Amino acid sequence: MEWLEIFDISLFRSLIRSATPIALIGFGAAMCSAAGVLNIGLEGKMLNAAFVGVAASYYSGSAMTGFIWGVSAGVLTAILFGVLSFNLGADEVLAGLAINIFALALTRYLLETLFKRRGFFSDPSIQGIDPIEFEFLNGTPFEKILSGFTPSVYLVFLLAFLLYLVYYKTRLGTAIRATGENPEAAKDAGINTLRMKWLVVIFSGVLAGIGGTFLSLETLTLFTEGMSAGKGYIGLVASSFGNNTPLGVFGASLFFGLGDAIGIRLQGVYELDSRLILMIPYALTVVVLILIGIRQRLRVRPVPIIEE
Amino acid sequence: MDKFSFKDVLILITGVIITLGVAWIILTVTGFIPGEIAKLFYEGAVVGQRNIVNTLNIATPYILTSIATVISFRVGMFNIGINGSMYIGGLYAAWAGYKFTSLGHISHVSLALAISIFCGSLWMLLPALLKVYAGVSEIISTIILNFVAVLFVSYMANGPFRADPIAPATPRILETAELKQYFPNSQFNTGFFIAVLVAFLTYFILKKTTFGYELRSGGDGLVGSYPSRYSSYLGIPTDRSAITGMLISGGLGGLAGGIEILGNARYFYQELAFNQGFDGILIAIVGKLEPLGGLIASLFWSALKNGGLFVDYKTDVSREIVVILLSILIFFVSAQKLVSALEKLSFVRKLDSIFSRRIK
Numbered sequence: 001m002e003w004l005e006i007f008d009i010s011l012f013r014s015l016i017r018s019a020t021p022i023a024l025i026g027f028g029a030a031m032c033s034a035a036g037v038l039n040i041g042l043e044g045k046m047l048n049a050a051f052v053g054v055a056a057s058y059y060s061g062s063a064m065t066g067f068i069w070g071v072s073a074g075v076l077t078a079i080l081f082g083v084l085s086f087n088l089g090a091d092e093v094l095a096g097l098a099i100n101i102f103a104l105a106l107t108r109y110l111l112e113t114l115f116k117r118r119g120f121f122s123d124p125s126i127q128g129i130d131p132i133e134f135e136f137l138n139g140t141p142f143e144k145i146l147s148g149f150t151p152s153v154y155l156v157f158l159l160a161f162l163l164y165l166v167y168y169k170t171r172l173g174t175a176i177r178a179t180g181e182n183p184e185a186a187k188d189a190g191i192n193t194l195r196m197k198w199l200v201v202i203f204s205g206v207l208a209g210i211g212g213t214f215l216s217l218e219t220l221t222l223f224t225e226g227m228s229a230g231k232g233y234i235g236l237v238a239s240s241f242g243n244n245t246p247l248g249v250f251g252a253s254l255f256f257g258l259g260d261a262i263g264i265r266l267q268g269v270y271e272l273d274s275r276l277i278l279m280i281p282y283a284l285t286v287v288v289l290i291l292i293g294i295r296q297r298l299r300v301r302p303v304p305i306i307e308e
Numbered sequence: 309m310d311k312f313s314f315k316d317v318l319i320l321i322t323g324v325i326i327t328l329g330v331a332w333i334i335l336t337v338t339g340f341i342p343g344e345i346a347k348l349f350y351e352g353a354v355v356g357q358r359n360i361v362n363t364l365n366i367a368t369p370y371i372l373t374s375i376a377t378v379i380s381f382r383v384g385m386f387n388i389g390i391n392g393s394m395y396i397g398g399l400y401a402a403w404a405g406y407k408f409t410s411l412g413h414i415s416h417v418s419l420a421l422a423i424s425i426f427c428g429s430l431w432m433l434l435p436a437l438l439k440v441y442a443g444v445s446e447i448i449s450t451i452i453l454n455f456v457a458v459l460f461v462s463y464m465a466n467g468p469f470r471a472d473p474i475a476p477a478t479p480r481i482l483e484t485a486e487l488k489q490y491f492p493n494s495q496f497n498t499g500f501f502i503a504v505l506v507a508f509l510t511y512f513i514l515k516k517t518t519f520g521y522e523l524r525s526g527g528d529g530l531v532g533s534y535p536s537r538y539s540s541y542l543g544i545p546t547d548r549s550a551i552t553g554m555l556i557s558g559g560l561g562g563l564a565g566g567i568e569i570l571g572n573a574r575y576f577y578q579e580l581a582f583n584q585g586f587d588g589i590l591i592a593i594v595g596k597l598e599p600l601g602g603l604i605a606s607l608f609w610s611a612l613k614n615g616g617l618f619v620d621y622k623t624d625v626s627r628e629i630v631v632i633l634l635s636i637l638i639f640f641v642s643a644q645k646l647v648s649a650l651e652k653l654s655f656v657r658k659l660d661s662i663f664s665r666r667i668k
Contacts, residue, residue, distance in 0.1 A: 038445075038447075040447060080639075084639055084642070084643060087645070088643035088644070088645045088646050089643060089644035089645035089646075089648075090639070090642040090643045090644060091642060091644075093386055093447060094593065094638070094642045095639070095642060097388065097589065098590065098635045098638040098639055098642065099635075101586055101587075101590065101631065101634075101635050102631075102632060102635035102636070102639075104631075105628045105629075105631035105632045105635065106628075106632055108626065108628040109626045109628035109629055109632055112624075112626035112628070113338045113624070113625075113626060116624075229455070230451070230452065230455045233448055233451045233452060234452070236448055237448055237452070240445075240448070273463055273466065273467060275459045275460075275462050275463040275466065276459075276463060278459050279455075279456060279459040279460065279463075282452050282453075282455040282456045282459070283456060285452045286434075286449070286452055286453065286456065289438060289444050289448065289449050289452070290434075290438065290444075292442075292444055293438045293441070293442030293443070293444040294442065296442050296443050296444070297441065297442050
């Protein structure tokens, strides 16, 4: 049973690292979906943030500056999405799609124009964000499990908990859900639905920004073309798989992370073709989509009562 | 959707002007002289026989992918996976191109293209069924399948279909499977005529046949949302037309890939990168989701693209500028409120009424 040996601490750590960007995007997507906004553009927000993060870190020599600029880029792209779909009446899907294609081209253009590179950019002067070591855990068994991750990883755990509270225990959470479930009723109850939509879009922009800088400044310190590699979309699927709830999304992201981590480890054990390994997260996503489909088929739909 | 009216043309022109303004700013900020770049663009796109036929050759896959987008959006399905279909269609066209050895030219080409259409179509079956029978968003499933497709073809070109021990590529297709190239200095080939034929055929089918009406009725006016209830009350099977539309759309994506292989590349190799499926979506939107609009927009787009290659080659300006500009144009065109504000301007209405009367 040599395959059992892959289930160890380093598998766990790699799982958590893979799950982090998906969870960040997933939380944002879940909030957007809960408020009735289909936010396809998360991929582009993440990519812009990843690039701007690297560029800012390179020019300033400070990881913190890179992080702040990266997140701002995510938020700016989110504002573009919001202006297009809320203020200018564009179709949300078209706006999101155009933003993703725009971001891919823009980051390539800037990569070639600013750094004279094609494909990727890495440089020793790009400062990455350092992992956090909990010194009080040193020497305990928890050191290997809990210590030494980058900040975003801890943020995900914190967010899963915080968002759960906001979602179910506050007026704001109810207002967001009401906006998505029944906008008319929400308006009658005095909720400014447009403001709620703006709020979740900006919030998802912040998270996509953090997710983007996680890719380019935390796991690695470099930028590659299209480095978000569909994580924006996988995040959307995670949100859908987790029923758009914070804890559900968290669980779904861990599931995706597990698939990713097992794939990476199996490669070491069986020498599988790297392309098949790279395919695992996407294939897993397709499987999850089928599962969502089956779940939706099985769910008993309430018959709407129409009163004349 | 109605035919192009003067208003639509005016909106497009305004969009293009704004986009050019943005281009001017981007180029100036990044340190280039916009006037010179524009001249190079023009030269590279349409000056001289070689550049013209190259532009037409570049247009071929865009025409097909934009028509594929038109069909899927018109049945009410957001098919973003045309690029994946292109990869699959291209791979299996290459396979058919070297596998069948005892065929004549016409039969070999037809068979290879038919296989590419079939495979591209099959690739869209799962998202179509998931959407219609289980309500799973086709947008997400098709996007994810794009990633699967890229890795799948790259695996196949590396493994089962690999011929060359040094480079990861399939064998070269046989001469009988090649689409004819007409000029010694360009890869322009018969595929272009096939694409144009498909555009006119789609126009005819959508506009003039019952089948086309049934296809359209599911999505018209409701692009991206669920098939309209209205048409199912009329007894039109919207579920079936949604699936049919998705399969046709995937098939055309496959055909685009097949033509790229049989006409241009002549074998499938790992580094082969298609992105026409994504750009095709934007082109179809600029063409107002009309087949002939898609055709015209594709020609316009490929002229820009070819000009962009020339600019990229001659100067330090990256060819990506073209895609940036197209997406800005899309931002403008898709901004409904901006468009209706423009329509309300009195001189626009006056011009529109004069123009429409003359057409009648």
